[in-house]
Amino acid sequence: MTDPAKTLTHRTVRVGDIDMHIAEQGQGDPVVLCHGFPGLWYSWRHQLSALSAAGYRVIAPDMRGYGRTDVPSDPREYDRRHTVDDMVGLLDALGIEQAVFAGHDFGAQLVWDLPNWAPGRVRALMQLSVPRMPRQPVRPTDGFRYLASQHFVHLHYFQEHGPADRELGENPREFLAKIFHALSGANRYLDCWDFPYEGNGYLDVLPEPPALPWSWLSEEEFDYYVDEFTRTGFTGGLNWYRADDYVWEQNEELHGRPITVPTTFIAGSKDPVLEMMGENPFETMASMVPGLRSTHVIPDVGHFVQMEAAEEVNAAMLEFLRGLD
Numbered sequence: 001m002t003d004p005a006k007t008l009t010h011r012t013v014r015v016g017d018i019d020m021h022i023a024e025q026g027q028g029d030p031v032v033l034c035h036g037f038p039g040l041w042y043s044w045r046h047q048l049s050a051l052s053a054a055g056y057r058v059i060a061p062d063m064r065g066y067g068r069t070d071v072p073s074d075p076r077e078y079d080r081r082h083t084v085d086d087m088v089g090l091l092d093a094l095g096i097e098q099a100v101f102a103g104h105d106f107g108a109q110l111v112w113d114l115p116n117w118a119p120g121r122v123r124a125l126m127q128l129s130v131p132r133m134p135r136q137p138v139r140p141t142d143g144f145r146y147l148a149s150q151h152f153v154h155l156h157y158f159q160e161h162g163p164a165d166r167e168l169g170e171n172p173r174e175f176l177a178k179i180f181h182a183l184s185g186a187n188r189y190l191d192c193w194d195f196p197y198e199g200n201g202y203l204d205v206l207p208e209p210p211a212l213p214w215s216w217l218s219e220e221e222f223d224y225y226v227d228e229f230t231r232t233g234f235t236g237g238l239n240w241y242r243a244d245d246y247v248w249e250q251n252e253e254l255h256g257r258p259i260t261v262p263t264t265f266i267a268g269s270k271d272p273v274l275e276m277m278g279e280n281p282f283e284t285m286a287s288m289v290p291g292l293r294s295t296h297v298i299p300d301v302g303h304f305v306q307m308e309a310a311e312e313v314n315a316a317m318l319e320f321l322r323g324l325d
Contacts, residue, residue, distance in 0.1 A: 009023070021062045031102065108127050129268070157201070175206075270302045273303055
């Protein structure tokens with residue numbers, strides 16, 4: 001008889017207005033894993049196996065706009081209302097009343113909002129790499145425009161339809177290798193800020209990566225990303241950035257509400273994203289998240305912490321989940 005904890009399955013479920021591809025493994029209390037940019041369900045491959053073996057039902061979707069999930073063309077369809085409805089609709093489609101949610105990158109930003117947008121559906125949070133921060137005082141695109149007057153900033157570059165879609169879509173292998181390396185424990189991402197915005201594309205400013213394999217990413221694993229993004233392009237992922245203003249507007253009343261559900265936060269000490277968050281991001285997060293039970297900072301690891309330090313992340317997640325029980 002096949003052990004369900006060892007069997008990774010794939011299927012497509014209807015979630016509101018889109019078809020969503022999910023990977024599932026295990027039986028037990030549900031855990032939903034939400035990836036960011038440029039991610040896929042596959043970004044959680046190490047957690048799917050470890051958490052399911054420990055007795056949890058683990059669900060990793062290709063988020064809206066990625067992989068084998070539908071890719072709406074309008075950035076408005078990536079706003080917070082749509083992305084929250086995706087997660088609630090996923091629970092409904094799977095017959096789940098309440099789940100633990102984990103998020104990374106843009107997935108973390110969505111998951112931070114879930115307790116206030118979908119009260120009663122979130123049992124707890126396991127957040128990676130992106131701490132909870134106060135609401136920006138200005139519209140995001142206005143802030144991005146100002147930063148672009150100082151140096152290259154991808155947040156501004158991604159707003160315009162066309163250039164980024166073409167550049168990344170025509171060079172998926174080069175882009176993925178560069179971004180994975182720059183944001184990793186190599187901690188080279190902020191090299192981008194040495195370049196002016198005008199006259200440069202993203203590939204012009206990202207540092208050259210070493211040849212694969214790396215300690216945390218094999219050539220076969222990397223090829224999975226390349227194959228998927230070669231097939232789909234990057235527009236779906238870029239639309240999450242293009243929805244920033246809509247999300248900011250929709251969160252006006254909700255963003256400042258405290259997160260009281262049990263929460264753990266996990267990050268790499270060399271994650272460039274933390275450097276962009278200003279001084280004392282953990283202290284700021286703690287003031288906004290009274291449900292915060294633990295913070296794990298893993299040495300010498302960067303942004304893709306669930307892949308770069310899979311064993312440490314799995315251990316921290318399991319410790320937290322067992323504490324809920």
